[in-house]
Amino acid sequence: MIWLIWRHYRWLAALGILALVVMIPLFVLNAHAINVASQQPDLAYCFHEDNRSCNLVVFPGMTTLTWYFLVVQTFPLLPFVVGIFLGAPLLAREYEQRTHKFVWMQSVSSSRWLSTNLMFVGGAVVLGFGALSLIATWWSFIQDATVSSPWSTFMIRGSVFVANALFSLMFGVMVGAAIRRVLPAMVVTLLILIPLQIALSMGYPYLFPPSSQLEYNFKIVHGEVIGLLDDQPQDLIVWKGQVGADGKIPIDALYNPCPDDKLTGEALRRCNASSFHELVKYHRFNEHFWPLQLITTALLLALAAVCTGTTYWLLRR
Structure with a gap:
């Protein structure tokens, strides 16, 4: 069974590892360019509190501001990728191809099959996004003093980034269990996750009294x-x-x-x-950022738990 799961997801796992191998050095190079420049006397003005808009060249074709805006605009979309391409097909593919009738008639029950899949896929998502979140959080603290507001990277820092990916995964699995068709499940997952993510990114400041x-x-x-x-x-x-x-x-x-x-x-x-x-x-x-991170994380994990429970209920119907 473990071999079968690996066969299903080995190319996605390889793609995820490749993405980490490419992105982590870019974060390090970006932070290194800023740290080196900030120690040069002739560039000290660039890091003064009244002038925090340095645009340094990291390597040809990529500046610190280019990488910053690329990260801020694209990284919050990564949970969508998890929900659509990992979560939605997980059960929907089995139903659509009718392979569930063969798999679940063996010694492995449907609940155990799902639990094993979620353990491996969910564990991979947590590990991958955890590594990405660590490097993004470290990098964001360096950006806070040079580019923009630290709140602009709230959704890609700390535990929120990981919890959001896990919630998107479980939401996609739940939709796939309900619709049982891969393409419709992916479309519905996208259409519902969009307003949910917008509500989360705009509503998290109200989860803690300002x-x-x-x-x-x-x-x-x-x-x-x-x-x-x-x-x-x-x-x-x-x-x-x-x-x-x-x-x-x-x-x-x-x-x-x-x-x-x-x-x-x-x-x-x-x-x-x-x-x-x-x-x-x-x-x-410095007072409310991390409390809001913890509260938002708890909310996302609670939603992920609800989606998980609903998926098991749908599986037994």
Whole structure:
């Protein structure tokens, strides 16, 4: 049985190993170029906190910014690949080719067959994405000081990247068990994973209560730094708007507590100063990034467990 699983997935395993062999040196070269440049006195200005936009040549045809944007735009799509090309066909192929009638009539039960497949395929996904996540996390910490916000790499750092791949795998397996046709299962997996992934990437900041601050931008401008300036924000802004005198309740856009047809001059200024406040809700990187990673990971693993349980239930029907 193990030999049969290897026969099915040996080319995909080889492709995954080849991808790691190619990508890991690119991460290392990229980080090395930045580290070497940051130690050169004539390039020190490039890494100053007011100028963090270095674009260094890693090798001909590839700069640090090119690799950064390539990683940020393509790596979040890798869980789709797992769900579509590994998860969806896993059971659907057996049903479509009717090989399940032969396999499950032997001494191996359907549940044991599925468990063995999930153990090997899921283990390979966890190991592969774990290795990729380790190198991407290390590389991202170097990028934080030179390119953009650390929150732009949230979905490819730490445990979230691995949990997301595992969830996508189990979701694809569940869809394949329900539809029992390879191509429809792959299409449905893609169409449903797209909104799920968009919801996850946009909704994870709301899984943990954000900090809030009155007059956020005012305090930054006047040196009371709670975040960095707009050219390199370390804080993830969740919500901003105007609130009333209590500092909590948002002001109705149609309601003006200080009408200029009744108040003028100093009285109008004082009324505005006491009635209108800017409230910003945000996540600070060094306080909320890893708690959000753990919560998002737990959510993805719970969803993966639900998909796994549903798959076994469908298998026994």
